[in-house]
Amino acid sequence: MRTEEPIRASERAIAFEGLRKTYVGPKGRRVEAVRGLTLTIRRGEFFGLLGPNGAGKTTTIGVIAGLVKPTGGRALVFGMDAVRDYRRVHKLVGVMPQEEALDSWFLNVREILIYNAGYFGIPPREARRRADALLRRFDLWDKRKSQVNELSGGMKRRLMLAKALIHDPEILILDEPTAGADVALRRQLWTLMRELNAQGKTVLLTTHYLEEAEELCGRVAILDRGELVAVGPPEELTKRVGGDVVELELDALPSALGSDKLKALAAKSGAALQDGRLVLPGTLEDPKVLEILSELARSGVKIRAIHARRSRLEDVFVELTKGLKS
Numbered sequence: 001m002r003t004e005e006p007i008r009a010s011e012r013a014i015a016f017e018g019l020r021k022t023y024v025g026p027k028g029r030r031v032e033a034v035r036g037l038t039l040t041i042r043r044g045e046f047f048g049l050l051g052p053n054g055a056g057k058t059t060t061i062g063v064i065a066g067l068v069k070p071t072g073g074r075a076l077v078f079g080m081d082a083v084r085d086y087r088r089v090h091k092l093v094g095v096m097p098q099e100e101a102l103d104s105w106f107l108n109v110r111e112i113l114i115y116n117a118g119y120f121g122i123p124p125r126e127a128r129r130r131a132d133a134l135l136r137r138f139d140l141w142d143k144r145k146s147q148v149n150e151l152s153g154g155m156k157r158r159l160m161l162a163k164a165l166i167h168d169p170e171i172l173i174l175d176e177p178t179a180g181a182d183v184a185l186r187r188q189l190w191t192l193m194r195e196l197n198a199q200g201k202t203v204l205l206t207t208h209y210l211e212e213a214e215e216l217c218g219r220v221a222i223l224d225r226g227e228l229v230a231v232g233p234p235e236e237l238t239k240r241v242g243g244d245v246v247e248l249e250l251d252a253l254p255s256a257l258g259s260d261k262l263k264a265l266a267a268k269s270g271a272a273l274q275d276g277r278l279v280l281p282g283t284l285e286d287p288k289v290l291e292i293l294s295e296l297a298r299s300g301v302k303i304r305a306i307h308a309r310r311s312r313l314e315d316v317f318v319e320l321t322k323g324l325k326s
């Protein structure tokens with residue numbers, strides 16, 4: 001993996017240093033969720049943490065949120081240890097969790113925000129002022145007296161975001177905020193996240209939507225099975241897979257790649273399977289691509305369509321996390 005320019009200590013918002021987390025489950029079964037992660041996020045950055053299910057994203061951010069105790073290494077927030085300096089770190093970080101965390105049976109929407117402000121030592125008057133400002137900003141004013149179960153999914157998401165912001169944290173951590181959101185809600189959340197970042201907040205976002213990461217994030221890290229496999233600006237990562245790709249729609253993938261010769265050719269060329277397609281780095285003039293095309297023809301594999309296009313973050317992701325190499 002290529003390393004990036006070092007980030008000066010004064011510019012670091014979050015620094016993971018050899019972070020490890022091993023969960024010990026029932027019957028002593030161990031899960032190494034995070035395996036020695038070293039990664040630094042700059043102040044003011046909009047940073048994306050990507051990776052397939054179970055890659056360790058929620059665990060990693062859980063350490064900063066004070067929800068997960070690392071079994072090795074450490075996480076620093078503005079130079080403070082997320083475990084030892086928990087109290088100070090807690091005030092600097094706002095978390096929008098992956099799972100809905102709004103189960104307040106007796107509080108209405110406005111009271112939820114005010115109540116949460118109490119955790120941060122915000123006096124009641126100020127808490128009410130902040131709650132009202134957030135309700136207006138997030139278009140929840142009309143619902144301020146509603147119970148959570150009366151809100152739509154999109155309203156709940158906005159309330160969760162408001163809740164994460166009640167103490168005006170420097171760092172905002174969003175764990176798949178747009179999962180399952182429809183296009184309109186996603187756009188709305190994107191706008192809000194962008195605004196918050198433009199106001200100077202450091203944003204750490206986890207997402208499965210690669211177009212979301214491309215759209216929003218200045219840099220992204222790709223985690224796979226608890227390890228960092230790539231980090232950099234999305235456009236640099238996509239350049240690393242060559243810029244151009246040829247996508248082949250084949251009949252009967254993956255068994256179409258049955259022959260050893262094809263497998264070897266595909267692996268050598270850095271090919272990856274993606275949504276039932278074979279994606280080859282390169283252009284249609286590329287000898288490696290042509291070799292694979294002719295080998296496919298020779299083996300009688302039916303090619304339904306060929307598309308040549310620019311590579312996207314998705315290609316990097318697929319190649320690094322579930323390409324033919326693994």
Ligand SMILES: Nc1ncnc2c1ncn2[C@@H]1O[C@H](COP(=O)(O)OP(=O)(O)OP(=O)(O)O)[C@@H](O)[C@H]1O
Nearest residue numbers: 023025031033051052053054055056057058059060
């Ligand atoms: N409390 C826990 N106890 C035991 N194992 C856990 C616990 N939390 C997470 N794990 C395991 O740790 C690994 C990483 O999980 P984690 O939730 O961090 O992944 P993720 O990248 O957030 O995945 P997703 O995209 O599905 O949200 C998984 O194998 C998961 O089963």
Ligand SMILES: [Mg+2]
Nearest residue numbers: 057058059098
């Ligand atoms: Mg998760």
